[in-house]
Amino acid sequence: MFLPETEVLITRSRPKPRVPGALLAVPAIVIVAFVVVGGSAMVTAQSLGLMPLVGRPELSTAAYTAHGGDLLVGGGLSLAIAGTSTLLACLIGFMAALIMMQGRWCGKLVAAMSSLSIPLPHIVGAAATGLLLADSGLLARVFGTAERWPPLVGGPWWAAVIFEYAWKESAFVGLVLAGTLATRSVDYEETAALLGAGRLGRLRHVLLPLSLPALMTSGTIAFIYSFGSYEVAWLLGRPYPEPLPVMALRLYNSVTLTSRPEAAAVAVVTAAVSLCAVLMALAFLRKIPLWR
């Protein structure tokens, strides 16, 4: 059905391809559209009471109001966790990228260490963090301060959860930034150095602006991921208040038959907040001159 429009757009100078060029994207589009559009439509329908497990479908917003207060608190908590960990990840990742792009042995060491955590599934990262930071974890054992060990796992500040996200995401941000800086910055930096810019000057006027787009992009990806991910907060968190994904999964798995629409409602709210975050990041990126 896209044929008539796309035919016109094929470049004349090249040998005529067998498939109109724009259609090359169609297989990927079909899969993504099925998952994104199909998934969103179905979850919205469930949240509005159109697909009950038992009984007749009936349009209602009851699922959204059933846990109104918890939904607000959970949303705030999720934002705080994702925001803090993303901020930490960006700071640490930026430092790591600066060290990595110096090359030499310490750059290589940091690059090697950070690529260790990249392929690790988050659930494994969470389990490892638990073994490290829990009340009876490695650090508490080594420092022998069990009685006074701060409540990092399951504590009021969600420290272990934030630590895990910041840990894995700082490696992600660092490697993305190092990749961007390595391809772009050497020439600029040399020029700046030739023109007499000092260390801080080079950092402020060359490296920071150069890495800002990549920092924003990777930071946004990291933020959305930690905002919508379940297993880390489930393993290292506390039972109340709950971040949105944990609340959604608890309701989804609850044995009460009315709780599925409520779980879907929490999911819809999570998706809406994620979408807002992405739109804000895009709006910000457009203002950055280096963004292509």
Place this chain on the structure above:
Amino acid sequence: MAVTLPPGLPREALRKDAARNGLTRSRAAGRILRTATAAALAVWFVLPLVPLGLWVFADRWSYPAPLPQHWGLENVDSALSRGAATGFAGSLALGLAVSALATPLGVLAARSLAFHPSRWSALFSALLFAPLALPAFVTVFGLNVLLVRLQVPSSAGVVLVLTAYALPYTTYVMRLAFGAHDLGFEEEACTLGATRGQVFLRVQLPLIAPALARAAFLAFLVGWSDYLVTVLIGGGSLVTVPLLVASAAAGTGNDGIVAVLSLIALAPPLALLLFAGMTGRRRPGARP
């Protein structure tokens, strides 16, 4: 002839020159600061892996002993008897399937976006990158019912959903590579009488090979590290290492088994990374 290097290619040569001419070389104080930061960062990245390394060999490690009381390989045996081998095979199959689907589809989509701009392009990009903005559990809640109703086998459903979540990464990496890709080479080859197959093998493939490897690795990781999609859509038909980790972590006294399973989860991607590093390619980008 001017050749535009894809941004993914190494610029080792340039960097070495820069270091040699001393313009950006730091002073002594700076070097100490840098070494200290590097050491701190190395500790930061490696610290959470330390308890895993210890627990693997801890046959007995009662609280509050700071180090294991008995060392041994019992945990490896227990992990194997819990189906670590099956889980490993499942994870590997899932990662490879997602990679095998998402990489070529990402190449096609990126080619379309790079060389065939149309009035659909904006919508295509928006859709292709939409999975990054939509937490997986949201789509899974909706798709679960749809997939079962359409009688899609559950393993296929997992691969399908994860492919959708890998496509933004593969498309992005390939789009970058094609952005720096000069169509002139292909046209010249055609003018010189090369067949389509020859153009593909001799011109296109070598130009995009590093990016292709990177894209394939990222897609592999999406499948390799997933937990929630495998559990909710797979519905147990597909047992992977993250599932085993979760179910072991839900029990008591399983720390050693969790550690063994975790190292199993780390091994293949690490081997791939090392291999990529040895063959001199730039390190792939990654997923959070």
Place this chain on the structure above:
Amino acid sequence: MKSPRAVGSRALIMAAVTGVLFLSSCAAPPPAPAQPPGAASWEQITSEAKGQTVKLWMYGGDTQGNAYVDEHLIPAAAKEGVTLERVPVADTKDALNRVLTEKQSGTTAGQVDLVWVNGDNFGTGKEAGAWACGWTSLLPNMSLTDPADPLLSEDFGTPVEGCEAPWSKAQFTIAYNSAAVPDPPKTLAGLLDWVKAHPGRFTYPAPPDFTGSVFTREVLYSVSGGYAKVRLAFDQGAFDRLTPALLTELQDLKPSLWREGSTYPKSSSELNALYAGGQVDFTMTYGPAELTKLVTEGTYPATTKVLTLEEGTVGNASFLAIPSTSGHRSAAMVVANLALSEEQQAQKADPAIWGQFPVLNPGALSPEGRALFDHLPSSPVVPGYEVLSKNANPELAAAWVPALDEAWRRHVLAGN
């Protein structure tokens, strides 16, 4: 020409509308009582079962349980020509959830053929028509159980009605570190007093965790003056009358709990980890068999002992249920029958293997079967079932469970 943006939004709207139209035909069918598989004879069933594959979904956090199924039940099933596969889940609710999703979409060849289940999971599933019913009477080994055993005919107040075959019995057990608690309490009320006298040394998992949920029901019996005072069947009047005392008691307990009750372990395994790490002096479990292993391996202190309460504790049975969406009912029935056999029940009861209490009626056993049970070694930590189940209290009806859990979340967890 329209802008891509306009086309995009129109396409999205179209997709959404199509989706909703598609959905309106999607309401789940009303739960029909699942049919027994014809009037088949056991011979027919066993011959039909040959070559089929059965997926048994069970909680996967219990190493011994996994090992028992892998090393004993699966080989025995293979001898009957049935391929048995164990699917580990982090929570039995995952399995029920899968069945409900399959039910919601009307499939008849689902991924789940057998579930280790009981209590509210069973009750909810039954209410939604998720289980195949009326098949247990076909199992030859059902004759080894006592038809009058109340634990086997009612599962948390839900009549079993042949919708699940008995597998194991369990007794809620509180364990303590005798080095830290030299003079242990003898009643649950005594335990609560001990907690108030020793702040920070006790806590319980947050319901809806299974174990934490049982603990709140134990406290409900205690503050109500014994289980006889609580109507087992759920009714709102009894709930409204009895729960305020329970919630007040648990509120009062809060400041004396671990971390002043500002938070709770999310699961029994987190409580167990606290106990293993010496942060608390008590832990609790519905599967006392695990205590033996955890003490032997050094996870728990060697001074761990089982707390015996004068008024007894709650006991229950757990079952194997066949989902109505299973495509391999015959083979699942063969496995359920096998799991009830004297050999399998005796192996399962061995503390070195799993230590789960058998569901068989001692009077119905064959002499060989009796010998199997007589030769079982006893555990150095856990007393036998006869001791543990003395004065066993019945479980409340399944409908009580989510209601109590929700009240607890609202008033004790969220309330301050």
